[in-house]
Amino acid sequence: MVVDFYKKLLTILKDETRLVLMVVIANEGSSPGRKGFKMLVTKNQMFGTIGGGIMEHKMVELAESLLDKPNFEPFIKHQIHDKSAPKDQSGMICSGQQTIAFYDINTDFIPTVAQIILEENSCISYTNFGISVNDEATQTPEWLFKEKNSLTQKVYIIGGGHVGLALSEVLSKLDFELHLLDHRENLNTMEANDFVQTKQVVDFETIENHLPEGEDVYVVIMSFGYRTDDIIIRRLLDKNFKYIGMLGSATKIETLFKNLEADGFDKDQIAKVHAPIGIDIKSETTQEIAISIAAQLIQIRNQNR
Structure with a gap:
């Protein structure tokens, strides 16, 4: 569930102060990573999944390398699960494809996490501008994925x-x-x-x-x-x-x-x-x-x- 993931993220962020958050914002076909799948990576630990396999391993390595560098702006990586694809090959052969957004998360993000946890059924937006909750967009984003912080079942x-x-x-x-x-x-x-x-x-x-x-x-x-x-x-x-x-x-x-x-x-x-x-x-x-x-x-x- 969305809330459970962000509760874990909050705990880890308080300890580590910085992490890379990966979010699957789109998928097609039999992609192992579905919209809304999330994974966080720090210098010392990982949590969640974006689909597993060699594709996830490569994305984790990329996230780890980003932590050795200064802060970065949100970006996306397109992955095609077909070795015949001319580019963006994931290394997997299950067909389908997925798009993963990368976010540089530090302690400034804590108020947003708290809002996600506390405001049931709120709308979380993932764009190239960042991650926001119940936010009315004033600019047109290059990409957009929205999910509900659903009520606990x-x-x-x-x-x-x-x-x-x-x-x-x-x-x-x-x-x-x-x-x-x-x-x-x-x-x-x-x-x-x-x-x-x-x-x-x-x-x-x-x-x-x-x-x-x-x-x-x-x-x-x-x-x-x-x-x-x-x-x-x-x-x-x-x-x-x-x-x-x-x-x-x-x-x-x-x-x-x-x-x-x-x-x-x-x-x-x-x-x-x-x-x-x-x-x-x-x-x-x-x-x-x-x-x-x-x-x-x-x-x-x-x-x-």
């Missing part, structure tokens, strides 16, 4: 069992903010879950009071059984979430949905529930189920990018 996992623990571990590596809820006290798998930001023991009869609504909220229902799933879904069906999914067999889901429809719940509301949850990869083990659910959340998160 929050996942509420309702069910602290073995699958909830496995899913938390997978999602903790994928830029989601994680919250775990269960109605059982002293649940060993919940106590062992150190991957989430918050853990709560709640009454499922009032589950709606413990979840915010919004386009940055994902709800994953994997409670102890049919009865609790039924309690939960009845209280959340009419809420506004980015995603809502439920773990369970096709037979259980069919029965539950038929009962909801018979009790007057709207068909369109029922249809928005992803159930059985996850991408169909014929998953059997706890870890496979967790991966299939994580893949579906990524699919939903990235569908409009």
Whole structure:
């Protein structure tokens, strides 16, 4: 996520005082580096990626060489991933191409970083004039890439069992903010879950009071059984979430949905529930189920990018 990268940049910048920031501002085809990929290079460390491989290695060497020289103005490097290209060859053969902007960053940039971190959903502009936030351009830039400092994507996992623990571990590596809820006290798998930001023991009869609504909220229902799933879904069906999914067999889901429809719940509301949850990869083990659910959340998160 954008904020996480800039938080790391801020920490490193305070220690190192100067770094080179590389930002992929354009890409075409099957380029390994996509728009918005970022990497920073200092005299002592690196963080992030612009696509990897020999291309990234060359760009890192260039960034390191820039740190031996006086300050430089922003510039771009075009890289074509095709050895038959007459110029700008990246050394890779995956086809496609990408453009990387280079920025000389010092402690004067700290206020801008703070603004990026603090102002959710702000617009960051990368041009030949520099990096700015929510800035109305007074000059026409030679190049321009804009990205949103998107709202943090929050996942509420309702069910602290073995699958909830496995899913938390997978999602903790994928830029989601994680919250775990269960109605059982002293649940060993919940106590062992150190991957989430918050853990709560709640009454499922009032589950709606413990979840915010919004386009940055994902709800994953994997409670102890049919009865609790039924309690939960009845209280959340009419809420506004980015995603809502439920773990369970096709037979259980069919029965539950038929009962909801018979009790007057709207068909369109029922249809928005992803159930059985996850991408169909014929998953059997706890870890496979967790991966299939994580893949579906990524699919939903990235569908409009």
